[in-house]
Amino acid sequence: MARVGRGCLGEGVVTAARLLLRDDGGRPLTLEPSRWHAPSSPAERRLLARLPAPVLDVGCGPGRVLDTLARQGVMALGVDPAPGAVALARSKGCAVLQRSVFDPLPGRGRWGTVLLLDGNIGIGGDPARLLRRCAALLDPDGEIVAEAEPPGTGWRSCRARLERNAEVGPWFPWATVGCDAIYALASDAGLSVRGVEQVDGRWIASLEHRNSRERDACA
Secondary structure (H helix, E strand, C coil): CHHHCCCCCCCCCCCHHHEEEEECCCCEECCCHHHHCCCCCHHHHHHHHCCCCCEEEECCCCCHHHHHHHHCCCCEEEECCCHHHHHHHHHCCCCEECCCCCCCCCCCCCEEEEEECCCHHHHHHCHHHHHHHHHHHEEEEEEEEEEEECCCCCEEEEEEEEEECCEECCCEEEEEEECCCHHHHHHHCCEEEEEEEEECCEEEEEEEECCHHHHHHHC
16 A cells, blocks of 8 residues: 555654545545554465565565565565555565556566555556566566455546545546456456455455466466
């Protein structure tokens, strides 16, 4: 969720009960700030343990997922544009670059997994463009693991900002994507949906290059 701008309302530990993500129509958007600093759940650890390495965590925030991957012996790199989030992740010993996913990144075409957890499929407000970028970073046999909204949500672009009591952050482009809408978006990006599962009540989609199954069939 780092593209939201962890730090635009001050650095440090987030007070989850008071922090809101709201669109420019005044509607609240899904936000789980308490998860940013919490350890990974057993179900999430099982999900992460089976991911092909190396892993690129897009919008890694304070490094919660990176820390879990390191403890599992998985090579991983985080990317986040927020200085405060990057500092927190590095304080845990995580490897993190302070930059956008759209900036030049190492390992183009060689990442086994690209992660878009905690709502980060909304980065930039254009999920098709984001998925195309992630596809370009991905190994031909790798996968993109993206967290989506529940079925029936569809998808939409908006402007959003963080709010906490009387404090408000700047507007930024964002998007929400339902797990039913991700199929068409994946297709536009040259990807196909390998599957969708629930992990701790969250909807997690696995995407792959469209021709990867054809290669498997011919192998």
